[in-house]
Amino acid sequence: MKKFVICAIAAALLVVTTNAQKAFTCPEANGQFEDPVQCDKYYECKDGVAHEKLCPDGLVFDESIRKVNKCDQPFNIDCGDRTELQPPKSNALCPRRNGFFAHPDATVCNIFYNCIDGDAIENKCTAGLHFDEYSGTCVWPDSAKREGCQETGKKLSDGFECPKSAPLDPSGQAVAHPKFPHPTDCQKFYVCLNGVEPRDLGCQVSEVYNEETQRCDAPENVRGCEDWYKEADEKKN
Structure with a gap:
């Protein structure tokens, strides 16, 4: 009876795995293609077989990039309706392991962090400018419109x-x-x-x-x- 239950579970898992693999159809036999709902997920197709992949946490995928690595910063890519993302792997200064992020103190507007695989590198804007996460750059305060920052x-x-x-x-x-x-x-x-x-x-x-x-x-x-x-x-x- 136990062997039957184990076999049934294994068969069910095999069906789920097979269905998940069949859920994405490769547009071409070879290449990298975006997931329709998750912006940091993509599929690498080899000989018509799709292999699910994830960008490093904090980066998102754009199949139009003419490089082998098609994962880039979110402010460089329009995800459109692909709004879902993998769960964040955060620490004290990095909300995600990769990306450019504002100082955790909302009143500190000229300091930001470049997170690379979870390591935070502190950067400071030129005097008079505030960091803007939407563009990943330092801009005039009236453009950044950061809450907690004094105009x-x-x-x-x-x-x-x-x-x-x-x-x-x-x-x-x-x-x-x-x-x-x-x-x-x-x-x-x-x-x-x-x-x-x-x-x-x-x-x-x-x-x-x-x-x-x-x-x-x-x-x-x-x-x-x-x-x-x-x-x-x-x-x-």
Whole structure:
């Protein structure tokens, strides 16, 4: 009797497995194809036989990618109606094992984490920007619209305010988002969104702001900032 029950269970499992394999029909004999309901699941077809696969936790599948690895960040892929995902494998800083995620403290808006197989690498947005999980990038606060983040006012904490009269371009038109150098820090500068909303920004390390070109530049190209990083190193030492 026990042998009969065991055989019956084994037969039932075989039927379930066989039905699951038959549930997906390979569109072509060979290739990788998306699951119709789960965005991080796909099928690898070999000689017309489908083998179920999962993307690494946090990534989703896009069969249009012309690479062997067709799993990518969710903000790069439109899953459409494929809304289901595998259960998350999370830890303190990584809601899923892979991806870009906001700081767990909702009031910390300029720090985010790049999670790679569960290891979190901390990143910081350029001054004045907030991290946006929907795009995976740092954007202006009014674009991110993060709850718990304070909107920048008309006056920055260091006292900078946008001038009432916007500077003009060579054609005599008002500059939409004028930039201004920081009075004491060669690496920093200000930008006035629409001429009225001040933001403080900064060049990457090794560069300083060039008021003439309105761009970040090498220190030797900016008068008065040639030794900016040399002086900073001396102060540290």
